[in-house]
Amino acid sequence: MKETESEELSSASPSCSPPPGSHSAAPPAEAPGCQKLEENRDMEIKQVTLHKRSGQVKDHSKKVGVLTAEVVSSCVSNLGRFGSGLHHVYHHLSLPSQDLSDVSVLSKYVHLEMLELPHNKIKDLSCVSHMPYLVTLNASHNEISSFFGFQPPMNLKEVNFSHNRITKMEDLSAYSSLCNLDLDYNSLSEITGLEQCFKLTHLSVAHNKISRISGLHSLPLTHLCLRGNQLERIEGLEDLKCLQVLDLSLNRITSLSGLLNLHLLGSINLEKNMISEIQECKHIHDIFLLRDLNLVGNPVQDQPDYRLAVIFLLQHLTVLDQEKVTVEEKVSSVNQFDPPLDVVAARDHMTHLVYQLMQPQVLYDSTMPTTDSPYPMLVLTGPQGCGKRELAHRLCQELNEYFAHGTSHTTRGPYFGEEDGIDCHFVSEEDFQNMIHMGKFIQTMQYGGHSYGLSREAIEEVAREGLACCVHMELEGVFSLKNSYFEPRYILLIPTQMDKYMGHLTSRDLYTQAQIDMAVSRVELYANTNRQRLGFFDNVIPCADWEEAYQSLRQVVKEYLLLEEQEEGENNNRGSPDNTSNGHEPEEKLPSPRSGSGALASHSATPIDPSDPSYRNYFTKIQAELSPEKNPVELASIRRREHLVREAMVGKSPGVYSQLFKSSAQSAPSSLQNPDAHVNEASSSDESRASSALTVPGSAGGLNDSVEPQDISVLGHNLETLKDQTPEATRPGTDLQDVVVSPSSDKRPGSNNKPILPPIPAGRKTPASPSPATSPRPSPHPAGGEGGDVDREG
Numbered sequence: 001m002k003e004t005e006s007e008e009l010s011s012a013s014p015s016c017s018p019p020p021g022s023h024s025a026a027p028p029a030e031a032p033g034c035q036k037l038e039e040n041r042d043m044e045i046k047q048v049t050l051h052k053r054s055g056q057v058k059d060h061s062k063k064v065g066v067l068t069a070e071v072v073s074s075c076v077s078n079l080g081r082f083g084s085g086l087h088h089v090y091h092h093l094s095l096p097s098q099d100l101s102d103v104s105v106l107s108k109y110v111h112l113e114m115l116e117l118p119h120n121k122i123k124d125l126s127c128v129s130h131m132p133y134l135v136t137l138n139a140s141h142n143e144i145s146s147f148f149g150f151q152p153p154m155n156l157k158e159v160n161f162s163h164n165r166i167t168k169m170e171d172l173s174a175y176s177s178l179c180n181l182d183l184d185y186n187s188l189s190e191i192t193g194l195e196q197c198f199k200l201t202h203l204s205v206a207h208n209k210i211s212r213i214s215g216l217h218s219l220p221l222t223h224l225c226l227r228g229n230q231l232e233r234i235e236g237l238e239d240l241k242c243l244q245v246l247d248l249s250l251n252r253i254t255s256l257s258g259l260l261n262l263h264l265l266g267s268i269n270l271e272k273n274m275i276s277e278i279q280e281c282k283h284i285h286d287i288f289l290l291r292d293l294n295l296v297g298n299p300v301q302d303q304p305d306y307r308l309a310v311i312f313l314l315q316h317l318t319v320l321d322q323e324k325v326t327v328e329e330k331v332s333s334v335n336q337f338d339p340p341l342d343v344v345a346a347r348d349h350m351t352h353l354v355y356q357l358m359q360p361q362v363l364y365d366s367t368m369p370t371t372d373s374p375y376p377m378l379v380l381t382g383p384q385g386c387g388k389r390e391l392a393h394r395l396c397q398e399l400n401e402y403f404a405h406g407t408s409h410t411t412r413g414p415y416f417g418e419e420d421g422i423d424c425h426f427v428s429e430e431d432f433q434n435m436i437h438m439g440k441f442i443q444t445m446q447y448g449g450h451s452y453g454l455s456r457e458a459i460e461e462v463a464r465e466g467l468a469c470c471v472h473m474e475l476e477g478v479f480s481l482k483n484s485y486f487e488p489r490y491i492l493l494i495p496t497q498m499d500k501y502m503g504h505l506t507s508r509d510l511y512t513q514a515q516i517d518m519a520v521s522r523v524e525l526y527a528n529t530n531r532q533r534l535g536f537f538d539n540v541i542p543c544a545d546w547e548e549a550y551q552s553l554r555q556v557v558k559e560y561l562l563l564e565e566q567e568e569g570e571n572n573n574r575g576s577p578d579n580t581s582n583g584h585e586p587e588e589k590l591p592s593p594r595s596g597s598g599a600l601a602s603h604s605a606t607p608i609d610p611s612d613p614s615y616r617n618y619f620t621k622i623q624a625e626l627s628p629e630k631n632p633v634e635l636a637s638i639r640r641r642e643h644l645v646r647e648a649m650v651g652k653s654p655g656v657y658s659q660l661f662k663s664s665a666q667s668a669p670s671s672l673q674n675p676d677a678h679v680n681e682a683s684s685s686d687e688s689r690a691s692s693a694l695t696v697p698g699s700a701g702g703l704n705d706s707v708e709p710q711d712i713s714v715l716g717h718n719l720e721t722l723k724d725q726t727p728e729a730t731r732p733g734t735d736l737q738d739v740v741v742s743p744s745s746d747k748r749p750g751s752n753n754k755p756i757l758p759p760i761p762a763g764r765k766t767p768a769s770p771s772p773a774t775s776p777r778p779s780p781h782p783a784g785g786e787g788g789d790v791d792r793e794g
């Protein structure tokens with residue numbers, strides 16, 4: 001406002017000017033009692049009201065920048081009662097943008113509760129010392145350089161000193177009611193003096209020169225704004241347990257560390273900082289109330305999959321970078337970064353299918369199995385190092401007339417003693433990727449930073465031998481196979497004694513502690529899968545003791561193959577071998593090879609000794625070395641037998657053997673009922689009993705068996721022990737008793753609908769291997785209790 005205009009207005013309406021000492025807001029009650037003054041006060045209120053109504057008063061500063069009582073009178077509001085209730089005062093005064101530089105007249109307005117003086121030129125606010133009832137003070141956009149340069153009004157709660165010239169904060173312990181302090185756009189380099197502000201919930205110190213967060217310890221701040229400073233790290237906030245909204249935008253912050261314990265934080269603004277790593281979000285992962293995160297203008301936004309990755313890490317976010325997080329984004333993020341096993345499997349399967357279909361040579365490959373032509377397969381699954389690999393190899397050795405190992409490809413390097421092509425096909429990452437693109441794999445998975453894959457060729461190679469393929473793999477592989485046209489039998493081998501399991505992993509001396517932890521943690525994954533997906537595995541075998549586990553596995557597999565009955569039959573009919581009443585050729589009833597190395601061999605394959613450093617090299621080598629010639633009759637017998645095995649493995653209706661011995665199969669389906677069936681049946685150990693009970697071969701998927709309720713009581717002790725030892729033991733719903741005793745399907749899902757197997761493309765290439773009796777590693781169980789040395793063909 002111009003000076004002349006101001007003068008004019010001022011002189012043009014002298015009546016508007018209240019007499020000295022008279023003002024629109026009454027003096028304090030404790031002021032010297034002056035009845036006249038008090039009477040005048042009421043008069044003035046009326047006057048001011050009249051002025052306000054008539055709109056006559058606009059600006060009445062006598063001098064430029066000097067506030068007059070007239071102006072005050074025109075700008076007060078919020079009439080209220082005072083003291084006894086008989087007096088009236090105005091509580092609010094608002095004088096924005098008046099070019100005021102001198103507001104000393106306000107020292108007479110002692111009853112003001114709200115004073116707004118923004119956008120003026122005020123340097124001195126000492127008048128506020130006379131306003132004991134002041135609650136809100138807005139002096140933003142002025143020229144104030146002294147920090148709280150007035151006596152503390154007792155009830156002062158909100159102060160806005162933004163856009164001033166304050167360079168230093170001073171002790172505010174006398175301002176104990178202060179709740180909200182705005183010091184934006186000053187020249188502060190440090191936050192100090194707030195230690196005693198026990199009611200301060202909102203503090204804004206945006207656009208200052210603060211390079212370090214300090215002086216905030218234990219304040220009850222719920223809102224803190226430090227936007228536009230020079231901060232490089234988040235610190236000094238650890239004790240702000242009430243903090244809900246934090247604005248650190250426009251700084252130079254590179255990490256989100258320092259926010260760890262702020263559990264009530266709901267919103268963090270980090271716009272335009274220097275955060276470059278998605279992993280930084282891990283620092284705020286545990287802030288469960290965090291709903292709104294702003295990382296706009298940070299280098300991290302350029303990271304691939306940035307948005308989904310952040311949403312994945314911070315699942316509770318509802319707004320990211322000022323955009324609402326959609327449900328679809330949340331689902332996609334989980335599917336991308338921690339997909340459920342089904343999703344992984346479906347994706348894996350899709351990949352391989354796509355690549356297989358892209359390969360013309362595969363498309364027209366007559367040997368390519370179709371959905372009606374699954375090759376027989378046996379899949380042993382379980383957590384790393386549970387023994388499945390050793391058991392698979394041993395089974396392939398002992399039942400080498402029926403099984404051969406399907407060797408996976410891997411990008412990991414060979415362990416000491418491992419041989420390429422036997423333990424695994426060791427390939428480079430590049431070769432592995434090439435194989436994927438060439439459609440070579442049935443399934444692949446990532447485990448421990450390496451790729452693993454089972455090639456179609458690995459299975460077909462075995463099938464060409466006329467054998468069923470026995471593989472071992474992690475759970476993801478099983479999920480993947482379930483999507484494929486293969487329909488294997490799935491046997492879960494699960495550690496039931498965690499200390500033993502961990503001890504075994506450690507003693508292998510191959511794994512880091514992190515790898516061991518991961519393997520151990522996955523036990524629960526297997527357990528849950530078995531518990532939640534009835535019939536997902538055809539059998540579950542606890543593998544606390546590998547020898548017992550092997551015996552159980554062997555028994556289960558023999559029941560798949562309906563060999564137990566044959567064995568019985570052979571033993572029972574040793575003196576009458578023809579069985580001609582059934583109309584079968586003698587050799588059809590004589591599955592045991594001449595060498596005795598097959599299912600009816602006189603002894604088990606070499607027991608597993610994990611402490612033997614060469615045990616990883618297995619028996620496969622032995623098999624490869626031994627390949628005696630077979631005569632045509634033997635070969636014909638073997639072929640018929642192979643056919644039956646394949647039928648049995650894919651769940652087709654039982655073949656001649658089971659027809660022959662049907663009655664005995666029904667009368668003694670379970671090894672539990674047969675004291676001779678298990679080597680350690682008589683063992684008094686809990687593990688032994690658990691193992692026996694758990695594997696109940698009669699309910700284990702035998703083709704003719706009905707589901708038999710399993711006696712879980714014998715597992716009690718064992719499982720209690722396990723519960724104590726398992727890290728997840730206390731988690732509700734993770735009772736491992738459920739795990740191991742959940743019913744294995746006695747029939748595989750879909751086993752009723754098994755297609756008939758196609759003829760094996762090329763017949764058996766190499767004859768069956770001879771007995772492991774010729775193994776350089778003599779079996780410690782030469783008798784084996786498995787029917788003795790039967791050489792029926794001879």
Ligand SMILES: Nc1ncnc2c1ncn2[C@@H]1O[C@H](COP(=O)(O)OP(=O)(O)OP(=O)(O)O)[C@@H](O)[C@H]1O
Pocket residue numbers: 382383384385386387388389390408409412424443444445447452453454472473474475476477478510
């Ligand atoms: N094609 C595959 N698909 C899925 N999992 C696989 C595949 N091949 C191997 N695995 C599994 O990956 C895990 C890691 O294999 P690796 O050969 O490195 O294991 P390991 O340390 O020798 O343990 P293990 O004795 O259980 O095989 C094992 O559990 C193994 O069974």
